[in-house]
Amino acid sequence: MTAVRRAVLLLVAAVALCAVAVPAQAVGYRYWSFWERDGSRWTYATQGPSTARPADGSVEGFRFAVSEDSADASQPRGTADFGSICGSTDAVAGKKRVALVVDFGTTADAPSGERPPARRTACAVVAADATTAEALAAVAKPLRYDANALLCAIAGYPGKGCGEAMTADGTSGGGGGPSVGLLAGAGVVVVLAAGAFWQARRRKNA
Template sequence: MTRRATLLLTTLFLTLGLAAPAGATGYRYWSFWTLDSGHWTYATQGPSTARPADGDVQGFRFSVSEDSGDAAKPRGATSFAAICARTPAVRGEKRIALLIDFGTAKDAPSAEQPPARRTACARVPSDATTADALAAVAKPLRYDTNALLCAIAGYPAKGCGEQVSSAEDKHTGGGGSGPSAGLWVGAGAVALLGAAAAWQARRRRHA
C-alpha cells in the first residue's frame, strides 16, 4: 500500500505540474501597415524612415500580438479618395491618408479605454516621413529612447511594447496575482495523500 501511495503521490505532482497553464507571451504595441491594392500589408520600414508617396494609405493598429505574422490589422475598409476627398493637392506637398485603429478593450492597458477608430488626411512636405504625417494629424505622439512609437494621440498614456501574458488578468486590478484555487486544491490533495501513505506505513509496522 505504501508503494501504491507513493506512486499516486508522484503522479499527482506530475499532473499538477503539467496542468499549470503556460501563457503565451505577446507584446502590446502599435503596428504599422500599408494599404496595397485594397489589402493591408505589414510595413517593412518604421514610420520614422518610411517616405510614402502622394496618394498612399497607411494604417496603425494598437493590439497585443506575438510578432508581425500575428499582428492585428487595422479594421474597416478605406481608401485614399474616402479619406482625402476634402484635402486639395498643393504643389511641393503630398497627401497621406491615415487610418488609426486604437484597438479593443481586450488589448487596452489596465484602466484605459481605447478611443474610437479614426481617419485623417495629412498634407505634408514632399520629403516627409510617415512619422511626420502622423505628427501633423494625431499629436501628441510618444516614442521611447530607441525611437519605438509608443503612443498616438496620447494613447496609451504609459507603457511601450511591454510583454503581456495570455494568462494575465488585465482588467481586474491584478486580482490574479495570488495562488489559484486549483493550486490550493492540489496542495490539499497532496497533503491528504501523504498523510494516508504515512498512516498505512505505521499500520504495517505495528501489524
Template structure:
C-alpha cells in the same frame, strides 16, 4: 529587458516574418501597416515610418494590438481607402496627401484602466519629402516616446506603458479574434527630431509590424539566457 530591446533595435533594421514558439510571451504595442492597393487591403510595413517616404495618394495604418508574432497582430479594421480619407482635401503644389488610419484596438487589448478611443482617419498634407512618421505627427499628436526613443503612444493613447508584456496570455484578442497577416515588417529607434517641435515629427522610433515582435522576442530570449546563466 528594455536595455536589450534597445540594443537590438539600434543594431540595424530587421525584416522578415516573425515566428514565435508555442505559448510565446505576448506584447502590447502599436503596429505599422501600408495600404495594399485599390482593394483597400493592408500589408505589414517593410520599412519603419521614419524611413518610409510614401507618395501622394498613399494610405498608412497604425493599429494598437497585442501579439507574440506577426500572424497574430491586428491590422487596421478600416479599409485603406485614400478617396475616403483624403477625397475632400485638394492637392497643393509642393505638398503631398497621405491618408492616415488610426485603429486604437479593442477594449480587450487596452492596458488596465484605459479604454481605446474610437478609430479615426485623417488626411495629412505634408511636404513632398516627408516620411510616414512626419505625416503621422501632423495629424495625431501628442506622440509619446520612452527614454530609448521608442514610440509608445499615438494621439495620447495609451497614457502609459511601452511595448509591455501582457501578464495574462489569454487576455485580449490573441486567440484568434484579431485580423491576422503573414507579412513582415521592421522598426527603427533613433529619433532625429522632437516630435513636438515646430514642423517636426518622428523620423524614427516606432516599432513597425512583425519586426516589433522579432525584436521583442530577441530581448526576451536574451533575458531568459541571462537567468539560466
C-alpha cells in the same frame, strides 16, 4: 526534527524558490503596429514610420493590439481608401497628401484602467519628402516614443507603457525578467540544501 528531514525540507524550499524566480512565458507584446495599403489589402510595413516616406496618394495604417509578431498582428479595421479619406482635401504644390487610419484597438487589448478611443482617419498634407511619422504627427498629436524610437502612443494613447510583454493570463510581464538577486539566492539555498542532505546521509550511514 532529524537531520535528514531538515535537509529534505531545505531542498523543497529551494525548488519552490526557483519556481517563483522563473518568469511567466510571454505570449505577445502590446504595441502599435504599422501597415501600408496595397490596393485593397493591408501589408505589414517592412520599415518603421520614422524612415518610411510614402508617396502622394498613399494610405498608411496603425493598429494598437497584442500580438506575437507580424504573422499574427491585427490589421487596422474598417474600409480604407485614399478617395474616402483625402478626396475632399485639395492637392498643394510642393506637398503630398497621405491618408492615415488609426485604430486604437479593443478594450481587451487596452492597458489596465484605459479605454481605447474610436478609430479615426485623417488626411495629412505634408512636405514631399516627409516620413510617415511626420505625417502622423501632423494629424494625431501627441505622439510618444521610447529611447529606441519605438512608437509608444498616438494621440496620447495609451498613457503609459511601450511594447511590454504580455503573459498568458493577459497581464503585463514587464521587460526586466527575474531578479538577479532572487536567482542568486535560490542558487545558494540549493547548494546549502544539497550539502545538508549529503551530510545527513553520511551521519545516518556512519
